[in-house]
Amino acid sequence: xxxxxxxxxxLSLFFGVAALAAETADLRLLPAPDRFFExxxxxxxxxxxxxxxxxxxxxxxxxxxxxxGIDRIAVMTRDGTQIPLAVEKDSVFYxxxxxxxxxxxxxxxxxxxxxxxxxxxxxxxxxxxxxxxxVEKVILDPEARSRIRAFQWGNAxxxxxxxxxxxxxxxxxxxxxxxxxxxxxxxxxxxxALLTIRKLAVRRASE
Amino acid sequence: MNDFLQPILNLAEPxxxxxxxxxxxLAIAWLRGRPWxxxxxxGAFVLVVALFFAVYYLVRGTAAGxxxxxxxxxxxxxxxxxxxxxxxxxxxxxxxxxxxxxxxLLVAIAVVSVVDAYRAVPGNARGFHWILxxxxxxxxxxxxxxxxxxxxxxxATFRRVVRGTCLVVxxxxxxxxxxxxxxxxxxxxxxxxxxxxxxxxxxxxxVMQHDDRLAYLPxxxxxxxxxxxxxxxxxxxxxxxxxxxxxxxxxRRDPSAIGALSIILGALVVFLVFCFATGRAACGWLCxxxxxxxxxxxxxxxxxxPHYKPxxxxxxxxxxxxxxxxxxxxxxxxxxxxxxxxxxxxGCKIPLYPFCKICPSQQVCPVAAHGVSAYxxxxxxxWGFGFFRAACMALLAFFALGFIASRRLWCRLCPMGMIAGLxxxxxxxxLAKDAGKCNQCGVCADVCPMDIDMVRSEMTDENVSSFDxxxxxxCVEKCPRDECLSIEHxxxxxxxxxxxx
Numbered sequence: 198x199x200x201x202x203x204x205x206x207x208l209s210l211f212f213g214v215a216a217l218a219a220e221t222a223d224l225r226l227l228p229a230p231d232r233f234f235e236x237x238x239x240x241x242x243x244x245x246x247x248x249x250x251x252x253x254x255x256x257x258x259x260x261x262x263x264x265x266g267i268d269r270i271a272v273m274t275r276d277g278t279q280i281p282l283a284v285e286k287d288s289v290f291y292x293x294x295x296x297x298x299x300x301x302x303x304x305x306x307x308x309x310x311x312x313x314x315x316x317x318x319x320x321x322x323x324x325x326x327x328x329x330x331x332v333e334k335v336i337l338d339p340e341a342r343s344r345i346r347a348f349q350w351g352n353a354x355x356x357x358x359x360x361x362x363x364x365x366x367x368x369x370x371x372x373x374x375x376x377x378x379x380x381x382x383x384x385x386x387x388x389x390a391l392l393t394i395r396k397l398a399v400r401r402a403s404e
Numbered sequence: 405m406n407d408f409l410q411p412i413l414n415l416a417e418p419x420x421x422x423x424x425x426x427x428x429x430l431a432i433a434w435l436r437g438r439p440w441x442x443x444x445x446x447g448a449f450v451l452v453v454a455l456f457f458a459v460y461y462l463v464r465g466t467a468a469g470x471x472x473x474x475x476x477x478x479x480x481x482x483x484x485x486x487x488x489x490x491x492x493x494x495x496x497x498x499x500x501x502x503x504x505x506x507x508x509l510l511v512a513i514a515v516v517s518v519v520d521a522y523r524a525v526p527g528n529a530r531g532f533h534w535i536l537x538x539x540x541x542x543x544x545x546x547x548x549x550x551x552x553x554x555x556x557x558x559x560a561t562f563r564r565v566v567r568g569t570c571l572v573v574x575x576x577x578x579x580x581x582x583x584x585x586x587x588x589x590x591x592x593x594x595x596x597x598x599x600x601x602x603x604x605x606x607x608x609x610x611v612m613q614h615d616d617r618l619a620y621l622p623x624x625x626x627x628x629x630x631x632x633x634x635x636x637x638x639x640x641x642x643x644x645x646x647x648x649x650x651x652x653x654x655x656r657r658d659p660s661a662i663g664a665l666s667i668i669l670g671a672l673v674v675f676l677v678f679c680f681a682t683g684r685a686a687c688g689w690l691c692x693x694x695x696x697x698x699x700x701x702x703x704x705x706x707x708x709x710p711h712y713k714p715x716x717x718x719x720x721x722x723x724x725x726x727x728x729x730x731x732x733x734x735x736x737x738x739x740x741x742x743x744x745x746x747x748x749x750x751g752c753k754i755p756l757y758p759f760c761k762i763c764p765s766q767q768v769c770p771v772a773a774h775g776v777s778a779y780x781x782x783x784x785x786x787w788g789f790g791f792f793r794a795a796c797m798a799l800l801a802f803f804a805l806g807f808i809a810s811r812r813l814w815c816r817l818c819p820m821g822m823i824a825g826l827x828x829x830x831x832x833x834x835l836a837k838d839a840g841k842c843n844q845c846g847v848c849a850d851v852c853p854m855d856i857d858m859v860r861s862e863m864t865d866e867n868v869s870s871f872d873x874x875x876x877x878x879c880v881e882k883c884p885r886d887e888c889l890s891i892e893h894x895x896x897x898x899x900x901x902x903x904x905x
Contacts, residue, residue: 385669392830
């Protein structure tokens with residue numbers, strides 16, 4: 198009986214810990230930069246928002262992003278409604294089987310897009326469940342520029358151009374990334390310490 | 405099917421961690437030494453594993469932690485933990501029979517995975533003879549099959565089956581066992597230029613080279629085998645990569661240099677864990693180069709040629725030659741970040757992987773896989789000095805001679821085995837001898853492919869493991885005194901001598 202309770206406790210600990218993995222960031226919509234429409238000069242546009250709606254597009258590569266699938270990322274409104282995302286298939290970048298960067302767009306009502314207090318939020322993590330879809334390369338229609346926005350997340354400085362903000366985020370948020378490789382030395386040191394201790398023990402036993 | 409299994413695989417991800425493999429073998433060894441009841445030991449073991457899972461999930465919750473852990477994950481760890489370790493440690497009773505359900509299930513999953521991958525192939529493209537199977541299921545299925553047939557075979561036969569299987573997977577697996585139809589198509593595209601595929605390392609693609617992880621074995625599965633081979637390569641390839649990392653760029657915190665260093669260090673941790681857990685067993689059971697060498701030895705036996713037992717000075721000369729050659733080649737690999745536009749350093753052209761240029765495996769494994777047409781060709785004299793060509797020819801001759809005239813003379817020089825050999829005394833395997841039962845008949849020394857005499861002569865120390873031992877267990881198998889010699893893993897007896905004439 199006690200063993201059963203003990204194991205139940207352990208299992209609860211597992212699943213409790215596993216469920217903790219979720220991140221959230223505020224989302225803001227900015228005017229679309231020129232580079233969004235460069236592809237339209239070479240190929241026919243294939244993406245434009247319907248009348249009365251605004252399309253928000255951008256690259257999401259927060260340093261904390263590490264999810265197993267595109268359905269682990271969601272955009273939510275203040276009242277908790279989930280907005281489906283259209284993820285550009287070729288933009289999904291994996292590292293060790295986990296998505297660390299991707300480009301996507303989503304549609305919101307024009308009223309909501311212009312409301313500074315709209316409360317849009319981006320959530321990602323293993324306990325997030327969304328119904329997102331994949332699309333081929335997105336070529337935005339310059340004719341619909343007034344209804345296209347760039348999304349921005351987190352606390353980036355809004356004063357500069359959107360391009361610069363998007364490019365800067367990884368550097369600002371992950372300033373200690375240059376030292377992560379040192380962590381691998383820890384298990385190596387443990388292995389060699391164990392080997393040395395065991396070798397000495399073998400030698401002592403032999404004498 | 406993979407979609408169906410993915411949530412389960414995500415939850416079971418800690419099982420693929422080399423750190424868990426290390427923790428488990430240490431826990432087993434430690435718990436065996438405690439004067440506790442079996443039930444208390446089981447409870448403590450479950451607690452240790454449970455705590456590891458909890459900590460793993462917590463660390464995985466951070467992006468940097470997830471990447472750190474992921475670099476040390478490998479399907480080899482999961483198979484080692486769930487198939488190999490129970491097969492070695494469980495007593496042969498009803499619990500072992502219950503455990504056998506798991507290997508049977510793994511074989512079934514592997515078969516379904518193959519069928520599933522084949523069904524995904526477009527209808528008009530079917531009819532090829534390659535097998536499409538994800539590495540995790542191939543490794544699990546093959547290992548599970550070996551565990552299932554092991555009780556039916558004598559040790560010598562079982563060893564031959566294991567070595568033959570590893571030869572097929574490691575040498576032929578690069579082109580016969582691709583992980584998906586896309587992977588197979590990419591391989592076909594590369595094979596249109598076979599010379600390029602053989603010689604330009606950057607153009608080859610081992611089956612297990614994906615999602616930024618590198619899989620190395622403490623033996624010599626050559627990276628230059630046709631289509632890149634099945635695993636990333638041997639440990640010398642890994643250390644050459646490590647030497648090639650531009651430490652100046654790492655100091656400047658260049659993300660690409662740090663990324664490359666992290667991936668190699670992750671692979672190095674996995675490699676060290678397996679060296680610690682298995683010592684030099686890979687030389688005796690997995691290494692395709694020694695298996696191919698033993699084929700030469702087989703011819704020697706059939707031709708009735710006597711075998712040369714190297715004297716101690718010859719053994720030492722081979723050892724120091726291996727250390728010397730390995731050191732020179734590794735020092736040359738260090739020049740890689742400083743090569744000029746013509747690929748030269750200090751006026752000399754230096755190949756990308758200097759040790760590979762002199763290693764016989766780069767000559768032997770491709771030919772074994774693809775015939776003489778796949779011969780990699782010797783380095784030319786235009787390297788600026790004849791070191792590579794001369795060294796390659798000398799070592800190729802030594803390799804052939806090492807197996808024809810002697811038995812595994814080559815394995816004394818092999819730097820791959822030397823690294824794993826450090827873990828033979830102090831690692832988890834221990835060759836033990838009950839001196840009270842030994843009559844010093846010398847059968848163990850006669851059958852030993854490494855010509856080790858210590859097992860016969862040592863009469864005071866119970867531990868007869870040595871640096872050279874490849875853990876092939878021929879001595880245990882042939883010892884005429886019951887229970888005199890035994891092999892232990894983490895304190896548990898895995899096999900012992902039971903004389904079979």
